[in-house]
Amino acid sequence: xxxxxxxxxxxxxxxxxxxxxxxxxxxxxxxxxxxxxxxxxxxxxxxxxxxxxxxxxxxxxxxxxxxxxxxx
Numbered sequence: 001x002x003x004x005x006x007x008x009x010x011x012x013x014x015x016x017x018x019x020x021x022x023x024x025x026x027x028x029x030x031x032x033x034x035x036x037x038x039x040x041x042x043x044x045x046x047x048x049x050x051x052x053x054x055x056x057x058x059x060x061x062x063x064x065x066x067x068x069x070x071x072x
Contacts, residue, residue: 004043004046007046007067008037008042011033011037011042011065011067012033012034012037014065015029015030015033015034015056015065016030018030018056018058018063021058021059022057022058022059025057025058025059025060026056026057026058028057029054029055029056029057030056032054033054033056033065036052036054042067046067046069047069050068050069050070050071051066051067051068051069052066052067053065053066053067
């Protein structure tokens with residue numbers, strides 16, 4: 001089981017990779033995702049709905065970023 005901080009680190013690493021591929025296009029989506037982690041939106045969504053998602057544009061294509069909370 002991962003802690004919320006571990007999940008945040010993994011997601012932000014993935015988003016940083018998308019940002020490196022297309023900084024201009026991905027910047028807005030990555031920034032919005034970062035803010036969602038900082039203000040608690042992601043944690044609330046995971047606790048309430050067991051998932052959180054966002055879309056980041058890279059090279060003109062939408063890339064879905066999805067985090068799901070599994071119950072074992």
